[in-house]
Amino acid sequence: QVQLVESGGGLVQAGGSLRLSCVASGKTLSIMAMGWYRQVPGKERELVAIINRGSTTDYTDSVKGRFTISRDSALTTVWLQMNTLKPEDTAVYFCHVRTLVGTAWGQGTQVTVSS
Numbered sequence: 001q002v003q004l005v006e007s008g009g010g011l012v013q014a015g016g017s018l019r020l021s022c023v024a025s026g027k028t029l030s031i032m033a034m035g036w037y038r039q040v041p042g043k044e045r046e047l048v049a050i051i052n053r054g055s056t057t058d059y060t061d062s063v064k065g066r067f068t069i070s071r072d073s074a075l076t077t078v079w080l081q082m083n084t085l086k087p088e089d090t091a092v093y094f095c096h097v098r099t100l101v102g103t104a105w106g107q108g109t110q111v112t113v114s115s
Helices: none
Strands: 002-005 010-013 018-026 031-039 046-052 057-059 067-071 075-084 091-097 101-104 109-112
Touching: 002 101, 018 031, 018 057, 018 091, 018 109, 031 067, 031 075, 046 067, 046 075, 057 067
Parallel strands: 010 109
Antiparallel strands: 002 018, 018 075, 031 046, 031 091, 046 057, 067 075, 091 101, 091 109
16 A cells, blocks of 8 residues: 655745645555645545656646646655646645555645635
8 A cells, every 4th residue: 555645735825836745655666656636625626737657747737837746766755846826726735646556645735825
């Protein structure tokens, strides 16, 4: 199994920046991709950004050009650099991993962007 610990959420004004971190432990050699999802009350959880073992990345359209996902060489840590934040980016952000045998989620970290 893989366990995830997230950090870096908080309150920021519109136009500001935050950097989220996610550290994986356990059977990390089985990790094929790591990513970030976000969820607001009453809505489905949506993919924000993802990076795989080959370092290929993908982003949801609303964050392209503002957010950057990166990883360490072992694919045990992933960061999400969020710039030019907007109030609509407010959500709970969850780290997610896809492994050879399943998936795992972090506990979530709140990001609040004030206008």
